[in-house]
Amino acid sequence: MKIHQNIKVAVDAVVFGYSDNKLKILLIQQKFGSTTNKWALPGGFVKDAETLEQAVIRELNEETGVKANYLEQLYTFGAINRDERARVIAVSYIALINPKNYSLKADTDAIDAKWFDINDIPKLAFDHKDIITKGLERLKAKINYQPIGFELLNSKFPFSDLENLYQTILSKKIDRRNFRKKLLSFEILQETTEFQNIGSGRPAKLYKFNNKKYRELEQNGFHFEIKFA
Amino acid sequence: MKIHQNIKVAVDAVVFGYSDNKLKILLIQQKFGSTTNKWALPGGFVKDAETLEQAVIRELNEETGVKANYLEQLYTFGAINRDERARVIAVSYIALINPKNYSLKADTDAIDAKWFDINDIPKLAFDHKDIITKGLERLKAKINYQPIGFELLNSKFPFSDLENLYQTILSKKIDRRNFRKKLLSFEILQETTEFQNIGSGRPAKLYKFNNKKYRELEQNGFHFEIKFA
DNA sequence: ACAAAAGTGTTTTACATACACCCATGG
DNA sequence: CCATGGGTGTATGTAAAACACTTTTGT
Structure with missing residues (x-):
């Protein structure tokens, strides 16, 4: 196969996190190199022997x-001059993580x-x-x-966290009672015996997402769906 | 930028058509070459100076x-051995066309x-x-x-065509009255004065999709949505 | 007159929406 | 006892679902 093509393939990740009731995105800054000082999505070039997904995981x-x-x-973003240095197409991914589970290694050399x-x-x-x-x-x-x-979210979370998450991401108010009713009706939330006590106000019962139950229901044709005008 | 990467970028199109009340896909067969006799999606390698979308349009x-x-x-499909001859990632597209508007050039040499x-x-x-x-x-x-x-569909179509299209694609029966009621409630269908006469049965009034009206409504927050259990 | 497809309304049911007060804790 | 956030139920409106007969044409 003789194809003369000079296109590089990169992957980029839009990593979402949620903390302090805010939706966040993880960005990196090359300390040295051609794009110094500009912030960018984590990502990089795909290696010949790895899949796209492996590449994102590795780069992340x-x-x-x-x-x-x-x-x-x-x-996949393929505009011709998206990178002035060369023709690069970017296969982008979105990732969700809980920021509390990681301390960013902001201390590395580069x-x-x-x-x-x-x-x-x-x-x-x-x-x-x-891409964002x-x-x-x-x-x-x-x-x-x-x-x-x-x-x-944390694996155990109060209902209010979930509610705030939805309100933050969708930028709209959601009625607490209706939201709770809807989510509970799916039966994919497991009540725990634990409570979270912030300091003021009534302690909140913690819930867990029951992934196993969700997959079962899904198999039987159940379809998770929320609609809040 | 010195990256040693040996990955080629291709585009492939899943072209859907609808005729004889059936959903169809457009495939090509290399008459000569390495993959002779196997059918494949239309597509090919992206040129250095064209966008991904331009590449699909050109190849198609x-x-x-x-x-x-x-x-x-x-x-975007990026498995390592999806093409045995080389590392090729495929950015795939779906396309919709009305088969009646084109006669396939099945007569070309290759x-x-x-x-x-x-x-x-x-x-x-x-x-x-x-990919399909x-x-x-x-x-x-x-x-x-x-x-x-x-x-x-044709630009002017009887309601039954639309109904059959949905039933075919979704592989389920849809109540004619409810379907019609729903679609008409959107007010994006324009009644014409023409009728289509198949030969038997009552002639059907022809409708047109009013794209301009749709875009207007969309601007005002309208959201097209059909739900049929 | 009959076969074939188009056209048409009403009733029932389920879900979304709107809405306000009491509860448990810490300070 | 007050401030803070957690927890709860009901009534109303709206859209989905179920359902069958009449109309117009060709043969």
Whole structure:
């Protein structure tokens, strides 16, 4: 096969995290190199002997030290001049992680990694802003018909966390009673015996997402779906 | 930028058509070359100076002579051995066309192109079967929340065509009265004064999809959505 | 007159929405 | 006892689902 093609393949990850009731994105900064000082999505070139997914996982680990619980291909960006240095197409992914589970290795020699509030993203390299926009759209759409929000929370969480998560991501108020009623009706949340005590207010009962139950229900044709006008 | 990467980038299209009340897919057959006799999705390598989308459009035109009204990126397939000859990643697209608008140029020297019933797909090259599966999933999901079905029909069509299209793609019976009521409630269908007379039965009034009206409504927050258990 | 497809309304059921007060704890 | 956040039920509105007969044409 003699094809003369000079296109490089990269992967980039839009990593979402949730903490302090805010939706965040994980960005890195090359401390040295051609794009110094510009923040960018974690990512890099795919190796000849690894799949796209392996490449994202590897790059994420190398650059930030995190491992995503949830990883999903987002979109492939192929504009001709998205990288001025060469023709590079970027296969992008979205990842969900719980920031509390990792301390970013911001101390390595080459790279700084930080969480940024989704509403306070700095100027980014390449077309990474577009990738984030697309990623956010996907996230907003997806939490309505797949129970992926749990990936952003602690494994045991109070109902209010889940509620705030949805309100934050969708940027809208949701009635507490209706939300709770709906979620509980799915029977994929498991009540624990534990409580969380913040300091003021009544302690909140903690729940767990029952993934096994969810998969069972899914098999039987159940379809997770939330609709809040 | 010195990256030693030996990965080629290709595009492939899952082209859906609808005729004789059947959902079809457009496949090509290399008459000569390494994959002779195996049917495959139309597609090919991306040129250095064209975008991914331009590449699909070009390949589609070269190999089959069709031009898609609707084209949407589907997924990027990056398994390591999906093509035994080299490492090739495939950015796949789905396209919708009305087969009646094109006669396939099955007469060219190198390639045969044919419509295949979705339920009667031959053995395919590479992982093209997987790509079709993914494409079909996307199509099934998407006709429920975007008015793309019209792209598969004549610009003026009887209600029964639309109804059959949905029933065929979703593989389920839909109540005629409820379907009609729902679609009409959106006010994106324009009644024409024409009728279609098949030969037996009462002639059917023809409708047009009012794209302009749809875009207006969309702007005002309207969201096309069909739900049939 | 009959076969074939188009066209048409009403009733029932389920789910989404709207809405406000009491409870348990810490300070 | 007050501030803070957690927990709960009901009534109303709206859209989905179920369901069968009449109309228009060709033969």
